[in-house]
Amino acid sequence: xxxxxxRRPRATLVAATAGTLLAPLLSGCWVGAGGAGSGGxxxxxxxxxxxxxxxxxxxxxxxxxxDTGIEVNFTVLPENDVRDKxxxxxxxxxxxxxxxxxxxxxxxxxxRNGWLKEMDSYVAGDPAYDEQDVLGPMRQSLTADDGKLYGxxxxxxxxxxxxxxxxxxxxxxxxxxxxxxxxxxxxxxKTDGAEPGMKGICLRGxxxxxxxxxxxxxxxxxxxxxxxxxxxxxxxxxPEWKEATSFYVDLVREHGESGAAQSGFAECLNNMTQGKxxxxxxxxxxxxxxxxxxxxxxxxxxxxxxPVEKTESSGWLYTWAWGIQNASRNADKAWQxxxxxxxxxxxxxxxxxxxxSNIPAGKRASTYTNPDYRAEAAAFQEMTKEAIEGARPxxxxxxxxxxxxxQFVGIPEFTDLGTKVSQEISAAIAGRQSVDAALRKSQxxxxxxxxxxxxx
Numbered sequence: 214x215x216x217x218x219x220r221r222p223r224a225t226l227v228a229a230t231a232g233t234l235l236a237p238l239l240s241g242c243w244v245g246a247g248g249a250g251s252g253g254x255x256x257x258x259x260x261x262x263x264x265x266x267x268x269x270x271x272x273x274x275x276x277x278x279x280d281t282g283i284e285v286n287f288t289v290l291p292e293n294d295v296r297d298k299x300x301x302x303x304x305x306x307x308x309x310x311x312x313x314x315x316x317x318x319x320x321x322x323x324x325r326n327g328w329l330k331e332m333d334s335y336v337a338g339d340p341a342y343d344e345q346d347v348l349g350p351m352r353q354s355l356t357a358d359d360g361k362l363y364g365x366x367x368x369x370x371x372x373x374x375x376x377x378x379x380x381x382x383x384x385x386x387x388x389x390x391x392x393x394x395x396x397x398x399x400x401x402x403k404t405d406g407a408e409p410g411m412k413g414i415c416l417r418g419x420x421x422x423x424x425x426x427x428x429x430x431x432x433x434x435x436x437x438x439x440x441x442x443x444x445x446x447x448x449x450x451x452p453e454w455k456e457a458t459s460f461y462v463d464l465v466r467e468h469g470e471s472g473a474a475q476s477g478f479a480e481c482l483n484n485m486t487q488g489k490x491x492x493x494x495x496x497x498x499x500x501x502x503x504x505x506x507x508x509x510x511x512x513x514x515x516x517x518x519x520p521v522e523k524t525e526s527s528g529w530l531y532t533w534a535w536g537i538q539n540a541s542r543n544a545d546k547a548w549q550x551x552x553x554x555x556x557x558x559x560x561x562x563x564x565x566x567x568x569x570s571n572i573p574a575g576k577r578a579s580t581y582t583n584p585d586y587r588a589e590a591a592a593f594q595e596m597t598k599e600a601i602e603g604a605r606p607x608x609x610x611x612x613x614x615x616x617x618x619x620q621f622v623g624i625p626e627f628t629d630l631g632t633k634v635s636q637e638i639s640a641a642i643a644g645r646q647s648v649d650a651a652l653r654k655s656q657x658x659x660x661x662x663x664x665x666x667x668x669x
Contacts, residue, residue: 255284256543256550259302260314261295261533263478264502265368265573268563269554276562277553283546292477293421300628303328308540311547315536316423317354318621320364323536324357330537331361335548342552346577350601351532364534365555369575370498371519371528371600372431372620373593376400378515380407380491394432394460394520397492401468404491413468415490416461418642419477422631425638427529427620428494431519433457434610435527440622440659443613445666447659449634449652459648462641474643486510494520496531497575497600500593504570516593518600523611529620530604532576560586575601615666626662633658 260266270287278284288310290298299313303323315323323329336344344352344362348369355364374397376388381400384407389396401413417425433439438453448454465473470484478495485493486508493499504511519528535551537544553559557579563572569589574580574597581587581598609619617623621631637651 253543254282254546255286256311256541256547257286257288257309258312258550259288259290259295259299259310261292262289263292263498263533264482265498265563265571266314266533268567268571269367269559269573272562272566277550281546281549281553283549285550291479292423293419296421296423296628303536303538306538306540308538308542310538311541311543312535312537312550314367314533315364316534317351317364317530317532318423318618318623318627320355320534320536321357321623322625324359324361324363328539329363330539330541330544330547331363332365332537332548332551333361335552336362339548339552342556343579346557346579348576348578348601350530350604350606351534351576354530354532354606355534364532364536365551366532366534366576367555368498368573369530369532369601370496371530371575371597371604372428372495373497373519373528373596373600374492374494374517375485375499375503376492376515376517377404377488377510377513379513380404380411381515383407388515388517390517392517392520394435394522397494397520398460398464398468401464401492405468407491408488410489412470412484412490414464414492414494415470415476415481415484416465416473416494417477417481418465418469418473418639419475419480420632420635420639421477422621422628422635424477424635425642426631426635427531429458429461429638430620431527431529431609432461434619435520435522435524436460437523437611439610439612439614441615441663441666443615445615445663447656447663449659450656455648455652458638458641458652462638462648465642466644474639485514497528497593497597498573500597501570501572501574501590504590504592506568506570512592514592516596518596524609526600526603526605527609528600528604530601530606531620564589624662624666626665630658630662 273285302309351366351369357363405413417428419425436453436457438451438457439448442448470476470490481493482499484490503514521527537547541547560572564585569586606617606619621627634655637655640646641648641651
């Protein structure tokens with residue numbers, strides 16, 4: 214039995230979390246592209262290396278800097294690395310980076326800790342930005358407990374199933390309008406080997422709470438599982454968790470990509486683009502890259518809603534958004550960059566210079582009424598919008614939840630918990646341990662969180 218005396222108060226929890234984030238700073242020093250901090254007419258931006266971010270980096274000097282005189286120093290890193298560096302700098306309020314890419318998981322938590330600038334005042338003074346054009350689920354996910362906005366979305370996404378229409382046609386297969394995971398597994402078996410070197414499906418296996426745990430948690434939800442029940446009891450040892458995880462691990466081991474335990478979003482995107490897999494379940498934002506003019510599979514990919522079992526839908530809700538560090542010495546210039554990078558104007562620029570299927574969509578209603586975008590993104594734009602608007606972050610499963618989140622649990626401790634659990638799951642995908650062993654260790658990790666939260 215767990216007693217009240219074993220629980221720490223909330224203030225201690227936040228301090229402990231910040232301490233965990235700050236620990237890497239105590240073992241050594243690091244300096245980003247911008248040196249000791251920004252100033253004058255320059256700002257430092259730390260962002261993830263997703264394709265649309267890389268395109269932004271290429272367009273900034275010739276457009277934003279040319280128009281404003283503000284130089285932008287970018288540091289661009291893979292997802293797991295960028296999360297670590299952001300948490301270090303923002304938790305310490307070091308001020309080295311003015312702006313960083315944060316998700317709808319971090320922003321409410323960072324805002325609560327006082328690490329971010331609120332953006333309502335900037336929005337009010339910048340009517341051309343048109344905040345009401347930002348999709349409701351995106352605005353809500355970037356609003357903190359105090360009712361204020363602390364982020365602006367660069368792009369928004371849900372998740373869906375992508376598949377090679379030409380391969381399905383050749384094999385005489387039909388993708389159901391609303392597939393179940395059972396049906397997906399059957400289709401993966403039938404398309405495995407359909408072309409030389411082709412596997413049936415790509416699923417993330419790379420460790421990271423935002424890597425393998427994102428798609429897997431949506432599978433857990435629709436199989437009837439949950440990280441915690443409404444009373445904060447850890448449920449990773451439940452039959453539903455075991456069924457969902459066994460299904461996921463077996464599917465990717467039997468019919469998934471080679472090197473699955475080290476495959477994240479970027480690796481699966483490459484596999485799908487290069488024709489190495491027939492299906493891929495992942496972020497709706499991937500479609501822009503698949504349908505780009507230089508993509509070998511452009512026009513060959515079909516799209517279906519996120520597969521389900523016991524729920525009506527299972528797609529996640531996610532945004533890579535811009536947050537301004539509270540310690541920034543150049544917050545006004547940082548807002549100028551944020552407002553440009555999240556604007557209709559920027560989407561127009563990408564559409565004209567790179568291609569309409571490449572724009573950072575999923576965040577603005579006007580995107581889905583733009584005839585240029587609708588024409589070029591016809592294969593996926595409507596399904597993407599429906600997936601985002603249909604996501605249920607407060608009710609993603611078959612039972613009540615104690616915290617919001619579809620592919621994560623909206624508490625500070627989830628960064629550490631999700632990462633450690635992901636390492637156990639990835640080890641099972643790699644064949645280094647059984648699913649039972651992975652979940653037994655994961656349950657013990659989750660129970661430590663239960664001890665802190667039960668009874669609240």
